[in-house]
Amino acid sequence: MKAKIWLSSPHLGGNEQKYVNEAFESNWVAPLGPNVNGFEEDLEKFLGEEVQVAALSAGTAALHLGLVNLGVVAGDEVICQTMTFSASANPIAYLGAKPVFVDSEADTWNMCPVALEEAIKSRAMATGQKPKAIIPVHLYGMPAKMDEILAVAKKYEIPVLEDAAEGLGSTYKGKMCGTFGTMAALSFNGNKIITTSGGGALVCQTKDQKDQTVFLSTQARDNAPHYQHSHIGYNYRMSNIVAGIGRGQMEVLADRIASRRANHAFYVELFKEIAGVTVFTEPTSDFYSNHWLSCITLDEAVCGHSREQLRLALLEENIETRPLWKPMHMQPIFQDAPYYGGRVAEKLFETGLCLPSGSNLSDEDRERIAIAVRAFFKK
Ligand SMILES: *Cc1c(COP(=O)(O)O)cnc(C)c1O
Numbered sequence: 001m002k003a004k005i006w007l008s009s010p011h012l013g014g015n016e017q018k019y020v021n022e023a024f025e026s027n028w029v030a031p032l033g034p035n036v037n038g039f040e041e042d043l044e045k046f047l048g049e050e051v052q053v054a055a056l057s058a059g060t061a062a063l064h065l066g067l068v069n070l071g072v073v074a075g076d077e078v079i080c081q082t083m084t085f086s087a088s089a090n091p092i093a094y095l096g097a098k099p100v101f102v103d104s105e106a107d108t109w110n111m112c113p114v115a116l117e118e119a120i121k122s123r124a125m126a127t128g129q130k131p132k133a134i135i136p137v138h139l140y141g142m143p144a145k146m147d148e149i150l151a152v153a154k155k156y157e158i159p160v161l162e163d164a165a166e167g168l169g170s171t172y173k174g175k176m177c178g179t180f181g182t183m184a185a186l187s188f189n190g191n192k193i194i195t196t197s198g199g200g201a202l203v204c205q206t207k208d209q210k211d212q213t214v215f216l217s218t219q220a221r222d223n224a225p226h227y228q229h230s231h232i233g234y235n236y237r238m239s240n241i242v243a244g245i246g247r248g249q250m251e252v253l254a255d256r257i258a259s260r261r262a263n264h265a266f267y268v269e270l271f272k273e274i275a276g277v278t279v280f281t282e283p284t285s286d287f288y289s290n291h292w293l294s295c296i297t298l299d300e301a302v303c304g305h306s307r308e309q310l311r312l313a314l315l316e317e318n319i320e321t322r323p324l325w326k327p328m329h330m331q332p333i334f335q336d337a338p339y340y341g342g343r344v345a346e347k348l349f350e351t352g353l354c355l356p357s358g359s360n361l362s363d364e365d366r367e368r369i370a371i372a373v374r375a376f377f378k379k
Helices: 016-025 034-047 059-069 090-094 113-127 146-155 207-217 240-250 253-272 307-316 344-351 363-378
Strands: 052-056 077-081 098-102 133-135 161-163 183-187 200-204 277-279 294-298 352-355
Touching (some): 016 240, 034 052, 113 146, 133 161, 253 363, 294 344, 344 352
Parallel strands (some): 077 098, 077 133
Antiparallel strands (some): 183 200, 277 294
16 A cells, blocks of 8 residues: 555644753743743744734634634624634634624635625624624635625624634735734644644734733633632643744744645646646735645536545545535534525535645655546546
């Protein structure tokens, strides 16, 4: 059996161990410490725009605390892009709030601004209340149409919590994803563009928001010699060990983005010769994707094969691929949630496939993928 080619596996840079060792040597093993501060500063510098970053235990935790910060409570409605990973929507349910799902538009596969406005108006009519927050996602690294989404959000005065878990290093009109919303979530899970083994961060616009996030993520301890609490707290802070991995990863982030974008260019070239297969690409020069994952859609009527047939053929060659995210409004757990839009996300799920996209793909890996793809479409 040939070695497995993964969809997206961790890719260490070399200096991670150095920062982790420093944590051991200085006994800064417990939460907080110089690596946490250093990692946050690295992220703030990278994102620019004077943002304030709070390093947390996961991207999911960042979304959860983002919603807490925005004042979402039980019974509220929160609008979420339907085409996404479940972690975008689960934190809404953690708070006893209700998700309202919105379809994608075809250019970016992200939240459709037209369906978003329809959802806001319709929910206000149905419940007498506006939704409390809007969660757009930069799926597979592709920036959402933030100008239009922010215009709708502003018109109805609803805060935006960006899910930038897949979009670190992507830009829209020259501005970094993760700096558009009132807040934004980042993820450093093992499959993301950089990893801390597991981790996340909440990008805040003000120091007060960051302080509040750190407070909530460290059990909400009031300022007193004993343990005193006037808020519900969480244990969501990133540890100093994990942050050491993050500092090492920040040194190679630019390389990782370049490698993922090179993978995308490779797929564009490979599929040029195959009619009926479209590689997911930036619609205009306003969009700059980190191409976290390279994705294709298949028009079965033209290319003669389904997405599932291609997936299974590549699996035979020990090449891992995965269908695009199954929309949240199609998930059993969210089947009763309101949904607005058409069938864009549903069709993407039917016809789309994520291809091996790791920054550690070798030339031999790409050659194997090219041979397998060409052989499949020749049949
Ligand atoms: C990975 C991911 C998350 C969750 O991040 P974790 O760090 O794994 O908790 C949230 N949203 C999206 C879109 C993701 O891809």
